[in-house]
Structure formats: structure tokens, C-alpha cells
Amino acid sequence: xxxxxxxxxxxxxxxxxxxxxxxxxxxxxxxxxxxxxxxxxxxxxxxxxxxxxxxxxxxxxxxxxxxxxxxxxxxxxxxxxxxxxxxxxxxxxxxxxxxxxxxxxxxxxxxxxxxxxxxxxxxxxxxxxxxxxxxxxxxxxxxxxxxxxxxxxxxxxxxxxxxxxxxxxxxxxxxxxxxxxxxxxxxxxxxxxxxxxxxxxxxxxxxxxxxxxxxxxxxxxxxxxxxxxxxxxxxxxxxxxxxxxxxxxxxxxxxxxxxxxxxxxxxxxxxxxx
Numbered sequence: 063x064x065x066x067x068x069x070x071x072x073x074x075x076x077x078x079x080x081x082x083x084x085x086x087x088x089x090x091x092x093x094x095x096x097x098x099x100x101x102x103x104x105x106x107x108x109x110x111x112x113x114x115x116x117x118x119x120x121x122x123x124x125x126x127x128x129x130x131x132x133x134x135x136x137x138x139x140x141x142x143x144x145x146x147x148x149x150x151x152x153x154x155x156x157x158x159x160x161x162x163x164x165x166x167x168x169x170x171x172x173x174x175x176x177x178x179x180x181x182x183x184x185x186x187x188x189x190x191x192x193x194x195x196x197x198x199x200x201x202x203x204x205x206x207x208x209x210x211x212x213x214x215x216x217x218x219x220x221x222x223x224x225x226x227x228x229x230x231x232x233x234x235x236x237x238x239x240x241x242x243x244x245x246x247x248x249x250x251x252x253x254x255x256x257x258x259x260x261x262x263x264x265x266x267x268x269x270x271x272x273x274x275x276x277x278x279x280x281x282x283x284x285x286x287x288x289x290x291x292x293x294x295x296x297x298x299x300x301x302x303x304x305x306x307x308x309x310x311x312x313x314x315x316x317x318x319x320x321x322x323x324x325x326x327x328x329x330x331x332x333x334x335x336x
Contacts, residue, residue: 096197099151101138102159104181104321106131108190109157111322112207114198120151127315143168155197183248187320188212214325218255225257229283229335232261237289239271248318249286256332258284274299283307284335288314309334 099120100106106125109118115128120137137147138158142165148156149171156176161169169176179193180186188211195204231253233243243249245260247268253260261282262270277299285303287294287310294310296303309331316327 095199096154097152098197099137099148099153099156100125100158101143101156102179102181103127103315104187104319105157105159105179105190105194107319107321107323108181108187108194109198112191112194112198112200112203114194114200117198119153120147138165141165143172145171148172157194157197181320184211184215184251184320184324187324188215211325215255218325218328222255222257228257228259230261230281231258231284231286231335232277232280232282233286234289235269237292240274240277241269242272242277244268244270248320249288252317252324252328252331253286255328256335258335284309286310286312286331288312288318290314 095117097119098109098114098117100109100118101122103122103125106118106121107127109115110128110131115131118131118134121131121134123136123139125134126132135147135151137144137151137156140162142162143156145168153175156172157179158165158176159181160178161176177193177197179190181190188208191204191208191211193204195201195207198204233249233253235241235243235249242262242265243253243260244262244265244267250260250263250268261280262272285294285300285308287308294300294308296305296308300308312330312334313327316323317331
């Protein structure tokens with residue numbers, strides 16, 4: 063009869079389970095927080111979004127959101143690394159979207175700490191959530207947020223595919239010279255997700271300089287104006303456009319940074335168009 067009450071071979075005493083859970087919790091609690099320098103605005107936003115702000119010890123001159131991270135020392139800009147500052151900060155990781163030829167030469171002084179993490183598309187942003195989650199010892203949170211972002215992207219694609227009437231648009235990046243968003247660019251993706259048709263979708267370059275003659279031949283339903291620091295004026299080539307056709311005053315940082323706020327940016331653009 064005694065054999066009837068023997069514990070199964072796979073039975074683990076409750077005390078052992080509790081001890082294991084406590085040990086894992088303590089390991090996570092006392093894991094050394096990495097020292098991170100982020101030299102890309104969208105990566106800096108994502109680090110803060112994942113709750114890793116306390117790990118940040120430096121930023122680039124362009125990193126400005128959340129606003130209070132501007133108190134961090136600047137350790138680089140679009141031209142390259144500030145080596146003296148980086149050596150002083152002694153980070154475990156330096157995360158950056160891409161680096162210039164000058165920065166490539168500087169890398170050898172940084173002992174393999176540089177992690178190039180492209181964030182040019184929404185898919186890149188989703189991938190960065192997972193990678194940064196690993197770096198910040200927030201793996202599960204990074205995975206969870208990546209899954210949420212992927213679901214939002216899939217839903218936007220589904221809704222856009224259902225639209226039978228797709229208004230045409232041109233996205234103006236710069237005015238002198240005229241720089242237009244072409245196929246494969248982030249604005250091109252955003253237009254598609256919004257339910258718009260990019261009239262420059264058949265050109266060769268992601269961003270291209272167009273002539274006034276080319277622009278005059280196009281008759282888009284909308285002009286999307288994100289020329290940083292330059293308000294739209296209905297003069298010259300733009301005189302023929304009705305106010306309702308021109309979408310300006312959007313927050314460029316939200317729309318053109320593949321980061322946590324980009325879905326809010328897409329929704330704001332949709333409200334202006336439909």
C-alpha cells in the first residue's frame with residue numbers, strides 16, 4: 063500500500079519551486095544595469111519607452127525626446143563619435159543607426175562597444191525593440207512590445223488594403239532644392255499605410271531631387287509638407303493648391319522617426335486626409 067502514495071519521479075517539492083522563483087527574481091533584480099550611449103534619436107526614444115532610461119549615460123546632439131534626456135552629455139553627432147567624451151563615459155554599449163566613414167575609423171578606439179542597429183523602417187523599429195530589450199536586460203518587455211507593434215502594423219496594412227479609392231499624394235522633404243519621398247522610403251510606407259498613393263512611387267530613388275517641370279506635371283490630391291522649420295506658402299509652383307490639399311504642421315519627429323510614437327503619427331495623418 064505504501065507504494066500507492068509514492069511521489070511521481072517528476073514531482074518537484076513546492077519549497078524548491080519557491081526557492082527557484084526567488085533566485086530568478088533576485089538575479090533579475092541585482093543584474094548589473096548596462097551603461098548605454100544612444101546616438102540615434104529613435105533608438106533613444108525606444109530605450110526610454112522600454113523603461114531603460116536609467117541605463118542611458120550619453121546621447122547624440124539630435125536626441126531630444128523625452129525632453130529631459132537633453133540633460134545627458136552629448137557623445138556624438140551625425141558626423142561621428144566624440145571619442146574623448148565616450149572614453150570618459152565608459153559605456154558598455156554604443157547604439158547607433160548607421161555610421162559615417164569618419165566614425166568607421168573611430169570605432170577601433172571603442173573596443174567593440176558599437177552596435178549598429180538600423181532604424182529606417184517600421185520593421186526596423188520592431189526589430190530594435192527586441193534587440194534593445196536584450197541589451198537592457200528587459201528581454202520579455204522588448205518581445206512583448208515588438209509583438210504589439212507588429213500587430214498594429216498588420217492592422218494598418220489590412221485596413222489600407224480595403225480602401226478602394228486611394229487619393230494621390232506627394233511628400234515634400236525639402237524645398238530648395240526640391241526633395242521628394244520616393245519608393246521604399248519611410249514616408250512612402252506611411253502613405254501606403256494611411257491609404258494614399260505615392261505619385262512618386264515609380265521613380266528610382268528613395269529620395270530624389272525633382273525639377274519644377276516634373277512637379278508641375280503632377281496633379282496630386284494632397285501635398286504633404288514636412289520641410290523642417292519652413293512653413294508652407296502658397297506661392298510660385300505651390301500657388302495652385304487649395305488649402306485643403308496641403309497637409310502641413312505635422313510633427314516631423316513623430317512621423318519620420320521609426321520609434322514608439324510613429325503609429326500616433328500615422329493616425330494623425332489619416333485624420334487630415336480622410
